[in-house]
Amino acid sequence: MRKIIKNSRHFLAFLMVSLVFSSCSNDDGASAAANVEGVYSLDNTTSPPTENKAKGYPGDLVKIEGSGLTNSKTVVFDNLVNVIFNPAMNSDKALFFNVFFDDKKGSRFGVQELKITKGNGEVIVSNFEILQPKVTISEKFEPSIPKVGTMVTVNGSWFFNISSVKFAGAPVTFTRVSSTSLTFIVPANATAGGDVEITTPGGTVKRFLDIDQGFDVVKVADFDGGGARTSNNWVKYGDAATLSYSSVGGTLGNYAQLTWTGSTANGYNGSQSDGGSPFMAATVTDATKVFYLIDVNCGTAVGTKIDLLIVDNDGGNWAYSYTIATTGWQTIEAKTSTFGANYNSSNFTQGTVNPSKINQVKMTINQNGGTVNPSVVKFDNIKFKILR
Incomplete structure (x- = not known):
């Protein structure tokens, strides 16, 4: 919620100047015909306020x-929402109040009728546009x-007329609960946090x-x-022809590329990282929770x-077979x-x-069972996912 007054010095100047100009015309405003010459708001978001x-x-x-504003009794927006104001701040030439907004009472944004009714029943009508503030998103x-x-x-606040909600740059379906809250489902494929972006x-x-x-x-x-295991720790072995690296047409950055051109001298081929310390903690022992x-x-x-x-560091080699059935990059998860x-x-x-x-990990091309000859396999982004 915007503060009613953010800078008391500018507010006092605004008020005092208006009262000075109006002080000489307070004779009998209650009976004089009313007239509105202009309606102005003080915007404290600028420096100085405008x-x-x-x-x-x-x-x-x-x-x-204007004139004839003395004895004003009510100020109403949109013929619906009454504004609370202090008559002691009024004069024949000036009337002061704060823009009231409560959607539960029917307040809305946009151009609407501003109606002033005097004690003698006289009505003065003008137009006023209530501007929609930017939303605020709380840290909570x-x-x-x-x-x-x-x-x-x-x-947050000011959740009105929402045109879109995005998470990490992608639109999400949302439900507006109220003017201070909304909900959405965090995408199931999200891999990291991101900005929640609300547009109104x-x-x-x-x-x-x-x-x-x-x-x-x-x-x-x-x-x-x-x-x-970085790229310079990898080697080819067996009947593999080449192991190289490129960034052309990759998923993001560099990838490795293993080529087998049909040699069967060893009966196997592959590429491997070096060994070293285990990748995961000693407490990670359930293979059904590790991908x-x-x-x-x-x-x-x-x-x-x-x-x-x-x-494994006991020398065991564990295998998972996969046939690449389509062109383009794809992720294997097992x-x-x-x-x-x-x-x-x-x-x-x-x-x-x-x-x-x-x-240690290895990526190999199976030389048996009809594998395409020659075969070139690009591979990248090797990782383990551990369910909590």
Whole structure:
């Protein structure tokens, strides 16, 4: 809510000058015919404050200039909303009040009739536009850090005539609860917090909202220097022809590219990061709550089969097989509990991997079972997602 008076010095000057000009004409305003010469509001949002003619924001001080204004009894907006004012501040030439706004009593924004009624029944009519302020968004979201896919309540003020609500730059469907709150669902695919952006005729206002994805992420490699195993720690092996890096046509930044041109000398191929310390904490032991994610793209070699390998620090190699069935980038997401033992994606006789021991990853092209020859597989953004 805008403050009625933000600068007392300018308010006093505004009031005193008006009263000085009107002090010489207070003889018998109660019976004199009334006339409105101008309606002005004092805008304290500028420095110094300025006068707006026939318009103002809720709470602004309004001065009506004219003659015969003594003994004014009521001031009504839109023939509906009565304004409270102090008759002691009135004179024959000036009438003062603050722009009143209460949507529960019928207040609205826009140009509307301003009606002044005197004690003798005389009515003076003018026009006045109530301007819509920008919304305010309080720091208090409910909940303060919502989970993805759940509802969040945005609190604030002036939630009228909302044309759009966005989260992290994308429009969201919202429900206006009242003039001080609205709700929307945090997108299920949100990966980070972002600005809540509300647009009304008063303008656009933003405030940052953090979110809880319900899981933690451990980045292995993004091939831009991020993650526990950066690009210069990767090598090719077996029948792989090349392992290279490029930024042309990637998801974002650099990606790795493994090429197999048909050699069968070793019977296998692949690329791998180095080993090292485990990626996850010792307490992360439930393979059903840990997911392995990687972005892949086989270009036009649709049908290329790949084996994703995760390695534990006991020397175990756990495999997940995937056939790339479409062109373009796609994200593979698989529970680590679905990885088979001893390089065999179908071997579940030896239990499941202990995620807390995983310390290496490999991306391989399966040379058996009709894999396209040659095959070029681009890959990027390797990470583990741990459900809480």
